[in-house]
Amino acid sequence: MTDQDRRRVLAEFLRSRRERITPQDAGILAGPRRRTPGLRREEVAQLSGVSVTWYTWLEQARDISVSRQVLTSLARALMLSSVELRHLFALAGERPPEQPPVRGPGPALQRLVDALAPHPAYLLDANWDLVGWNSAEAGLIGDPGELAPEERNLLWLVFTDPAMRSLLTDWEGQARDLVAQFRADARERFDDPRFDRLTRELREVSAEFNEWWQAHDLADFGSSRRVFRHPRVGLLTFDYVKLAALDAPGVKLFVCMPADEETQRKLPALATASKNV
Structure with missing residues (x-):
């Protein structure tokens, strides 16, 4: 035009x-x-x-x-x-005003996440706070509902939960890539109080996050593969797919698709699994 x-x-x-x-x-x-x-x-x-x-x-x-x-x-x-x-x-060729922050997914979006079980699935808001998940995701990483609201954040879990370090077989590579993706994803949220508080606290509690954050690396999200060493289920390999929720601005849906037949066979066990067992 x-x-x-x-x-x-x-x-x-x-x-x-x-x-x-x-x-x-x-x-x-x-x-x-x-x-x-x-x-x-x-x-x-x-x-x-x-x-x-x-x-x-x-x-x-x-x-x-x-x-x-x-x-x-x-x-x-x-x-x-x-x-x-x-x-x-x-x-008029202008960037639209900021939309009000999304408080959480609507009931229909949460029902979609539940319906994706036994495939692990979860919802992240613009600051990567976990605002929805299904039983399979809770079985994979632990139930976020048992955490304080301010701790239900993907980066916070990856960098502060010791269980995540043993759960991800390539923790360092995955964690560093997540930091680069988060910096790129949040390029327009540097004045967001939640963003500022989250990054400041992560830099204080995690030397790795502080080092990689200061590197200013950027990465777009692409379909990625992650390998988990689950304490009850064993090795699981997933391909991650990300979708934007158009009716909830800022919210993204992540679905874990099994990358091999062994992972596919183990999916039903995730619904009752717990990282604490």
Whole structure:
């Protein structure tokens, strides 16, 4: 899409949103002689705190600059929904505002995770906090529900739980790769209080995390293979698959697929297994 095409689509979008709002919706006295559907341009300009000429140029697809502050004011005046607001910012070539943090998966997403058993599956939020898991995952790494909420974090478990060091056959390689993935995944969350507290505490309690974090290595997630030495079930080899949950921004679903017939055969035992036995 060229810049001219994008400005044209932006103009059409603004006009369509303006025409759907009645004066009553906006708290404006309509008056007796009104033929314009929805709001007039001057009314949107007044509600947004911009000049009528500037807003008219915007609806005429003129080549003018639009600030994030003005976009936010337009979104408020036009009563845009969250998805419409993101669309407005995208058409204007701006990064959408931060969405409210996700508190946890919805019931349907958790039911999906449960239905994936006997394959281990879990949900991570943007800070890699475990916000959902099934019985097979609990059997593989231990039940996160038995931990304090602030300790239900994948990196925290990998770097502070001694059992994880013996569970992962290549702990150092896997742990270092996770740090690089986490740094890349959190590139836009450096001002998040949870992110700041988590990384600070991990650097304090783990010399390995501190060293690898300061290396500033970055890695994208790719389908990866991990080998576990489970205390009850024995060797397990999984290929990891990651999916984004579109209805829960920031949440990702991880599913462990058996990489060999032996692991496939052992899956049912994970539902009742425990790392403490």
